[in-house]
Amino acid sequence: MDTSVLIWFVLFIIATLLFFGTAVVITVVGVQDLKDLLSGSTKKK
């Protein structure tokens, strides 16, 4: 495989892993953030 193609593939794989890895972390921590936002907000009567 051409070297420049290989470099782009490696960058693509790193970028993809960073995306999905961060997405998992944000999802898990974000649930608690969402609970905090709603519990700290006043409901309209």
Next chain:
Amino acid sequence: MNFHLIDWIILVAYLGLSIFVGIWAKKYVENMEGYFVAGRRVKVALGSATLIATEIGVVTFMYFAELGYVTGFSCFILGIIGFIGYMVIGKTGFIVSGLRKLRIITIPEYYQLRYGKNVRLLGGILLFLGGVLNMGVFLRMDGIFLTETMGFGPNVLAIVMSVMLLIVISYTVLGGMFSVVITDFIQFVVLAFGMLIATAFVLIHVNFATVGAVVLKQFGEAGVNPLVNPRFGWTFLIWMMIGSVAISALNQPAVSKSFASESPAVGRKVFLYTGITLAGRYMIPMFWGIAALAMFGPNMNPTTAMPRLLGTVVPSGFLGLMIAGMLAASMSTYSAYMLAWSSVATRDIIEPLSKKEFSEKTTMRLSKIISTLIGIFILIFGLFYELPATAFQYIAITGAMYAAGAFGCVAFGLYWKRANIVGAYCSLCFGAVAPIGFLVLEQLKGILPSSMLFLIDVNVAGFMSFVLAALGMILGSLATQRSHPPIVLKPKEEGA
């Protein structure tokens, strides 16, 4: 028809859930800050999810895939540039922290504080026009994606576009930023899952070796080197380097999420975590486009190649999940954009023009009417407007219409004490000249003399917009320091 009963069940269930949650969140909106910035109580992970969901839509998948199809791996450079831009903002708090400390809701509010109310009005008009034109293409690209992947064909495009819009308007208008944040979070989870499904099935059908060979055969070095690719080159890359920071930090729909964060430090971190995902969310759809080239060859319509690929390789059941994810991406983008542009129109254009202060209730009511009108506009625009360049370049040039002047006014306003009102006017006007000139002259290209054709080079127009905006600010300010002394601002909140 690619779409079967199980896909429909998944899709309808998901859309029903989105509408229910969006309208349910309405009960948390108690005042204007609640409506526009969710009471400024959003933490890092939630803020990051909602910012990512805002910035990913079907339209981004479509234009990145289109770029992948027509440029090969060269377009991956945009992911690297964007990643660096976000990291700069996330690490330094460049622009976003300075604005968040002032507790503003829209960017033109900053213009009034730093330069006066007439600059706010002009900046608001440019921001609104550029933003809504920028959004005009979204619905059309979404409609094409859905009709291609679901297998309906182009004749049902208008119906699909209208239904999507109605759903988003219903919850955005009712629930404001609370609805946007909560639905964005759900949409973020679903869209990430949808992207995972799509990527997995693409990789099952098209392997890396085939993709690499096809790109080299089709484009040669231009497929792997952005500097020799005729669509890119140095002008484009420098424009993107400046533009990625400017548009990231000053795109009202995105920066609204930073304003909604619970502190300036949280606002900065939201950009940092969002930036980590940036290269991936650019490169993944670009790769789908390149894979479409490998699978179907170079003779397809570049816009429809990627959705045709996904409609072909993703099996029934998974297709419903993936489409739900893609719709999730779009709805979160629409809701954030409609809320952001309606808030600019209400607070920065209509209220200053009416010369009286609106009550919170009137502001929110007007914003809801304008959100609906924006929805109607993008439906009509999307059905009838033909794009002058690739969708990515159209979006970048309409973005530059407001981002170049805004970057001149805000970056210089925050970090250069000599920036004054004359510089701000020059920056806003000069920054808009090149993109507007491009959009107008492009329609007249048949009668332009050859010596003027460089004016309709989208890359030159985009690059020049930032150069002219910066020059306008520097020269305008320096020439009028005595007659128009600069206003010095003090932040309302501290913290990085």
